[in-house]
Each structure stands twice: as C-alpha cells, then as structure tokens.
Amino acid sequence: MFPFMIKHTYDMGVVGNCAFLALIGTDTAVRWLCWPRFDSSFVFGPLLDEQKGGECSLRPVAPGFTSHQYYVQNTNVLCTEITAADGSYRVTDFAPRFLQYERYYKPLMFIRKIEPLAGTPRIRAVVRPVGRYGELELTRRRSSNHIAFLGLEEEIRLTTNIPLTYVLDEEDFVLNETKYLVLTYGAPLEAPLESTAERFLTSTLAYWRSWVKSTSISNFHQAQVIRSALALKIHQYEDTGAIIAASTTSLPEAPGSTRNWDYRFCWMRDTYYILTAFNNIGHSEELERYFHFIANISTKVKDKYQPLYSIGGQSMLTETELPLAGYLGDQPVRIGNDAYTHIQNDVYGQVLVALLPLYIDCRFQDPSQPTPLALVTESLRLIEATMDQPDAGLWEFRHIAQRHCYTYLFHWAGSHAALQVARRLGDEGLAAKASHLLELAEDRIEQCFDKERGVYTNAIGSTDLDASTIQLITMGYLDPASERAQHHLVELEKELMTPEGLFYRYRHPDDFGTPETTFLICSFWYVEALACVGRLDEAVAEFEQLITYTNHLGLLSEDVDAKTGSQWGNFPQAYSHVGLVNAAYRIAKKMDKPNFVD
Incomplete structure (x- = not known):
C-alpha cells in the first residue's frame, strides 16, 4: 500500500x-x-x-x-x-x-x-x-x-x-x-x-x-516564519475565534497505524502555544478573538473542561467511521473525535494562562467591559479538585490514566497566572489560594523526578520519559542555567531523540502500540530548550534541519518518519507551524544581534 x-x-x-x-x-x-x-x-x-x-x-x-x-x-x-x-x-x-x-x-x-x-x-x-x-x-x-x-x-x-x-x-x-x-x-x-x-x-x-508587513519577526529564517504565520492565520475560524489543529481528518500518523484522527477542532491543550505564537509575531487581533472564544467556553463549563471543542463551541463531538477508501487506502476514516470525553486536567492551567492578558495586559483592557473574576476562581477551583486525579494526559491516552508531570506543570503555570491576577487586583484571598496550589503543583512535579537518572519522568511512579517534560525548561519551572535542567535535557535526548535530531513524543506502548513516527512540535520544543540552556549553535542547527521536513511550499505535517523524512499525520498541522514560529522567536531573542524588524 x-x-x-x-x-x-x-x-x-x-x-x-x-x-x-x-x-x-x-x-x-x-x-x-x-x-x-x-x-x-x-x-x-x-x-x-x-x-x-x-x-x-x-x-x-x-x-x-x-x-x-x-x-x-x-x-x-x-x-x-x-x-x-x-x-x-x-x-x-x-x-x-x-x-x-x-x-x-x-x-x-x-x-x-x-x-x-x-x-x-x-x-x-x-x-x-x-x-x-x-x-x-x-x-x-x-x-x-x-x-x-x-x-x-x-x-x-x-x-x-x-x-x-x-x-x-x-x-x-x-x-x-x-x-x-x-x-x-x-x-x-x-x-x-x-x-x-x-x-x-x-x-x-x-x-x-x-x-x-504588520508582523513583527526577526531576520532569522524570516521567509519560513512568514509562511508558517500565514498558514496559522487561516486556521482561525474568525467567526468565533477558534483555531483548529489541522484542516483535515484521518491522514494517518503512520501507514497502517490506525492513528487516523479528525483534527478539525479546537484543542484547549494548544492554547498556551498558539497564544504565544501570535504574541511573538505581534498580532493582537487574532489573540483577542481567541481569548473571547476561550472565555465563551469558560462561562459554559459546569464540572470540567473538555480537551477540545468544535469551532462553534459545541461539546458533543461523537466519533464515527465513514465508508471511505481512506488516504492512499489507509483506514479507518473518522469524523468527530472521542477525545472530547477524556479527562485532561492540564486544560485548567491552559485557560488561566490564556486569560491572563485580559487582566494584566493593558492592550486588552476595556474599563467599560470588566473581565469576570469568576473565570479565574472557577479554573483555580478545578485545579484544586483535580490535583490528584489521574488523567489521559497531553497525548490523550484512551485507556491509560496517570498523574502526569505535564498536567502538574500547567497546574503550576495556571496557579502562577492566577497569582499575578490576584496581585494586580489586590485580592489577598485569591492570592493565598493561588500560592497554595502553586506549592502543591510543585510538590507533585518533584514526585516525578527520578533521582538516579536525574530526569523527570512522564508521571508520578512511572519510569517512562515524555517529550512534553521539555516544557519544564521552556516554561521556566526549571532554571535553564541549572545542572538539573541541563541533565534532564540530556536524558531526554538519550531516550527520545533520533540520530536526525527528531523527537518522539514517547517510546513506551500506548493503546495502539509503540509510536512509529516522530512528532514535530516536540522537535521544536527541543530547539527552544537548547536555546534556553545556552546551546544556541545546536539550536540553530536543529532548527535548520527541521525546516527540511516541509513540503515544496514550506508547509508542515504533524509527524515525520525519521528514517525517510516522510510527512505523515494531518496537514497542514497548525501545531507544527506554531512550534516553528515559537522556536524561531526563541533563537532570535538569544542571538547577540536579533535585528528585529516590524
């Protein structure tokens, strides 16, 4: 086939x-x-x-x-x-x-x-x-x-x-x-x-x-960053502000893997990275529309946030299979996505980080339309309620529930965002609650630390590694200059990086076996981490290798086969282009002469 x-x-x-x-x-x-x-x-x-x-x-x-x-x-x-x-x-x-x-x-x-x-x-x-x-x-x-x-x-x-x-x-x-x-x-x-x-x-x-012309970017691989920004822009459904993960459904993550998913929805897990990308290129209009979409979702939540919603904010995304031949004969062809039923607790921190600018960034504040504080307090309540609840994690395991390090990282980041809001508003009670949850999240993250190997594992009590823990460095939980950050990155390289510099999400079996292809966003996270820890020359070299995996127009897929350089997964993948934009920005900021242009 x-x-x-x-x-x-x-x-x-x-x-x-x-x-x-x-x-x-x-x-x-x-x-x-x-x-x-x-x-x-x-x-x-x-x-x-x-x-x-x-x-x-x-x-x-x-x-x-x-x-x-x-x-x-x-x-x-x-x-x-x-x-x-x-x-x-x-x-x-x-x-x-x-x-x-x-x-x-x-x-x-x-x-x-x-x-x-x-x-x-x-x-x-x-x-x-x-x-x-x-x-x-x-x-x-x-x-x-x-x-x-x-x-x-x-x-x-x-x-x-x-x-x-x-x-x-x-x-x-x-x-x-x-x-x-x-x-x-x-x-x-x-x-x-x-x-x-x-x-x-x-x-x-x-x-x-x-x-x-209104995009603010450096001269570092400017043409490719522009193409990624343009691709990302048209993945926003402007009517509501939602941004979809990809325009397609059921393009396989690897041939015959049955990992054929419908990505035409808005994932809450992508919120932080998407907002960071638009902020990095200086586009506030897209930011604001996405803020309003997230805020609209937030006001409808009762017991928990879903990992994803439709572009209209609908919550029912029933997954069904269609009697279609499939891409190059690869089946199944699915519409809808059962991940909407999953428990994915990092979303509460994602929402808090996403809504933070509405409270503290002067560009988005309108005295005539105050942003409800209930959005912050409710998200904090949900962080507290799920602090020790196993979940499906970032990668949405269908039959595996653990207490994931990545989830606790966003409990930490969300609590930190809430603390900033509380201090800005002079709300001592909210500040005390956010500080308490910050400490609890940090304690849980440290329970993921494997002292013998000097690395953070994917979950409490697990020995498996996960590329999502790269974010401990890029999001500032670990001091990039510290020996712990440096060693953590080295251990991830040993287990998850291919000789070509590509990164697997993880190498342990999941519901569908062992992943066969690498995930591009993880490789761009790695580039950012290299820049953070001071390995700038390596970051540049890795970035330049990654952009060879675009198609003839500079467009990226979700996955890459490390052996052949083949593109797989849904296409174009907004998540991959977000990763490219953010990695280029991080490198440019670390360079001696960034030479920024507006």
Missing part, C-alpha cells in the same frame, strides 16, 4: 480566508474543501476517496505534464503552473479576503483564474461537488452563465466564462484566453465575472501583504 522507503510528502498547497480552507494538488485538483465550515462535510474530498470525493480540476489533456506550484510572495494566494506537450498555463487559486465596509469580507467563495502562458494547451475543467461525505450526488441546474448544484442546505454555484457545455460534458477545450471559475456556497456571485474576480484578487493580495 505504501512505499515505505520512499520519502512521502503532501504535494498540496492550502488556501483560505478564515471562513474555509482548501487543499490544492500540484495537478490543479482540489484535494479537500469543506463547506460551509471547517468541520462540515467535504464538497471536494478525493484526498480520502477518489471515487466518492467528487472532483474539481483543471488538468491538461496531453499526458506527461510537469508542474510548478508556489505562493505569490507573502500571501495565501497559490499558483500552479502546468507545462504539457501542447503548451503551458497557470492556475491561480484563492479565497477572497479584504477589508470592506469596516469588516473583513470573507465569503464562502473559491476563485480559480486560468491563464495561458505558452502554446495552445488543451485542458479539461471538471467540477463535480458532492455532499454527506460522498454519499450524496448533487443535481445540476443549468442557467445562462452558471451551473447550480442542488441537494445541500444551500446552493453551490459555479459562475464561469468557460462554455458551460464543456464543463457539463467534461469536454476538453483550447485555452487561448484567461478564464475564471467562481464557486460559491450560499450567496452567489451577483456581479460581473472577470472584473470582479480581478478586483477580488488584487484586494486579497493587498490584504495578505499588509498583514505580513
């Missing part, structure tokens, strides 16, 4: 506008597009099933073509140039996004511009959307200048200047002038086609370039 010894990469680019995302293959085919939300059914999903996934492509008729795919610099506008025996052409794909009427215009609209470059290429335009994850074939209704696809809650409409007969019959034609295809869900394009598409393209290019 899989060529194990050949390097596998996801040969796709991502476009989006903070309302939807689409993945485009190097052959111009839309491999993945969900409407109307990130977590809706795909309307184009050949990524998971070539037969049931529908099709949206602009392929050449002549065989043996070559392709060159790239982004317009500093934008999320994607170009795919195709060269065949009879000529060449360029497809420019984008999702419109720009400021209009004091709001961001971000319609459920996907625009494809096709330009002839040389010769007389013959191409075939295929547009065949589907519904209900491939189970529903849509009916077509032809009008004078568009085709309506019916059967979903709202109409999908294709407006184009390609002869409709060629599209309906899937007949090839000579591309001798610029053509446009505008696909919409719901509200259709009610304007001139060519001039509107060009205006939207110009405005979208201008928006992304302006966004990048």
Whole structure:
C-alpha cells in the first residue's frame, strides 16, 4: 500500500480566508474543501476517496505534464503552473479576503483564474461537488452563465466564462484566453465575472501583504516564519475565534497505524502555544478573538473542561467511521473525535494562562467591559479538585490514566497566572489560594523526578520519559542555567531523540502500540530548550534541519518518519507551524544581534 522507503510528502498547497480552507494538488485538483465550515462535510474530498470525493480540476489533456506550484510572495494566494506537450498555463487559486465596509469580507467563495502562458494547451475543467461525505450526488441546474448544484442546505454555484457545455460534458477545450471559475456556497456571485474576480484578487493580495508587513519577526529564517504565520492565520475560524489543529481528518500518523484522527477542532491543550505564537509575531487581533472564544467556553463549563471543542463551541463531538477508501487506502476514516470525553486536567492551567492578558495586559483592557473574576476562581477551583486525579494526559491516552508531570506543570503555570491576577487586583484571598496550589503543583512535579537518572519522568511512579517534560525548561519551572535542567535535557535526548535530531513524543506502548513516527512540535520544543540552556549553535542547527521536513511550499505535517523524512499525520498541522514560529522567536531573542524588524 505504501512505499515505505520512499520519502512521502503532501504535494498540496492550502488556501483560505478564515471562513474555509482548501487543499490544492500540484495537478490543479482540489484535494479537500469543506463547506460551509471547517468541520462540515467535504464538497471536494478525493484526498480520502477518489471515487466518492467528487472532483474539481483543471488538468491538461496531453499526458506527461510537469508542474510548478508556489505562493505569490507573502500571501495565501497559490499558483500552479502546468507545462504539457501542447503548451503551458497557470492556475491561480484563492479565497477572497479584504477589508470592506469596516469588516473583513470573507465569503464562502473559491476563485480559480486560468491563464495561458505558452502554446495552445488543451485542458479539461471538471467540477463535480458532492455532499454527506460522498454519499450524496448533487443535481445540476443549468442557467445562462452558471451551473447550480442542488441537494445541500444551500446552493453551490459555479459562475464561469468557460462554455458551460464543456464543463457539463467534461469536454476538453483550447485555452487561448484567461478564464475564471467562481464557486460559491450560499450567496452567489451577483456581479460581473472577470472584473470582479480581478478586483477580488488584487484586494486579497493587498490584504495578505499588509498583514505580513504588520508582523513583527526577526531576520532569522524570516521567509519560513512568514509562511508558517500565514498558514496559522487561516486556521482561525474568525467567526468565533477558534483555531483548529489541522484542516483535515484521518491522514494517518503512520501507514497502517490506525492513528487516523479528525483534527478539525479546537484543542484547549494548544492554547498556551498558539497564544504565544501570535504574541511573538505581534498580532493582537487574532489573540483577542481567541481569548473571547476561550472565555465563551469558560462561562459554559459546569464540572470540567473538555480537551477540545468544535469551532462553534459545541461539546458533543461523537466519533464515527465513514465508508471511505481512506488516504492512499489507509483506514479507518473518522469524523468527530472521542477525545472530547477524556479527562485532561492540564486544560485548567491552559485557560488561566490564556486569560491572563485580559487582566494584566493593558492592550486588552476595556474599563467599560470588566473581565469576570469568576473565570479565574472557577479554573483555580478545578485545579484544586483535580490535583490528584489521574488523567489521559497531553497525548490523550484512551485507556491509560496517570498523574502526569505535564498536567502538574500547567497546574503550576495556571496557579502562577492566577497569582499575578490576584496581585494586580489586590485580592489577598485569591492570592493565598493561588500560592497554595502553586506549592502543591510543585510538590507533585518533584514526585516525578527520578533521582538516579536525574530526569523527570512522564508521571508520578512511572519510569517512562515524555517529550512534553521539555516544557519544564521552556516554561521556566526549571532554571535553564541549572545542572538539573541541563541533565534532564540530556536524558531526554538519550531516550527520545533520533540520530536526525527528531523527537518522539514517547517510546513506551500506548493503546495502539509503540509510536512509529516522530512528532514535530516536540522537535521544536527541543530547539527552544537548547536555546534556553545556552546551546544556541545546536539550536540553530536543529532548527535548520527541521525546516527540511516541509513540503515544496514550506508547509508542515504533524509527524515525520525519521528514517525517510516522510510527512505523515494531518496537514497542514497548525501545531507544527506554531512550534516553528515559537522556536524561531526563541533563537532570535538569544542571538547577540536579533535585528528585529516590524
């Protein structure tokens, strides 16, 4: 099924506008597009099933073509140039996004511009959307200048200047002038086609370039940091502020592993790292939207926080398997994620750390809208209530419960954040409670310390190591200059690092066996830790090795096979791009001459 010894990469680019995302293959085919939300059914999903996934492509008729795919610099506008025996052409794909009427215009609209470059290429335009994850074939209704696809809650409409007969019959034609295809869900394009598409393209290019210019980053691998920042940006569902882990579901963590999960949800465990990334690049708008999403979730919590929620804040994310072929035949294909039922107690500290700026950062304070103190006191209460409760941990073990070191680290960090709020507000009672919980969390972390090996294990009473304990250094629990921090990192290297410098999450068996691939975010945590402990040259070398694991566009997956350098797991992985942004920031801050630019 899989060529194990050949390097596998996801040969796709991502476009989006903070309302939807689409993945485009190097052959111009839309491999993945969900409407109307990130977590809706795909309307184009050949990524998971070539037969049931529908099709949206602009392929050449002549065989043996070559392709060159790239982004317009500093934008999320994607170009795919195709060269065949009879000529060449360029497809420019984008999702419109720009400021209009004091709001961001971000319609459920996907625009494809096709330009002839040389010769007389013959191409075939295929547009065949589907519904209900491939189970529903849509009916077509032809009008004078568009085709309506019916059967979903709202109409999908294709407006184009390609002869409709060629599209309906899937007949090839000579591309001798610029053509446009505008696909919409719901509200259709009610304007001139060519001039509107060009205006939207110009405005979208201008928006992304302006966004990048307002990004505060160093000169350290600036181009890659910009690409990661742009990828991270379009994983935010702007309507609510939620940020999804990835745009896809069921891309396997390793071939045949059955670790095929739906990542189109917002994980509370990612909160600290995502907020840190946006703060590091100086983007407060995304921060604030995410703050409000977390705060909204917080006000609905009764007994416990879930590890993850939908982008609309829904809590029921029932996991089911679909009768689809799977990516390259790898099954199962899942939608929903049963992890929502798990106990994952680090989330309370994550929430406190996330909400801290609303109380102490002047940029986010509005005297007319005071932030409820109940959010802090309730999260502290939950930390206290779960202090000695075993949980599924950061990696969401399905049938393993332990008292994890990482959970206690966030009990510690959350209590520290609450202490800052209490001191800012002069609340002595809250300060006393936060200080007490801080001490309790520190005591539990120290119970994870293996004195013989000089390393913190993954849980109290366990001998297993876990890459998440790298965060003891990067989050400031351990003094980076201390011998304990240095030795802890060395012991983790011995057990979890590959010769290529990649890191496994852990090496002990879990519910699905022993992990086969390395987890990129752990490798970026390692880079940060190297910078923290003063091993800066090694940090730079490791970072530069890690960025070789991107695809041709600079996009990262969740996992990497250390032996082949293959990409696996859901893609693009926001968590991995967050890791890259934060690692680059940490290195730049440690360099003698960071040379920051705004």
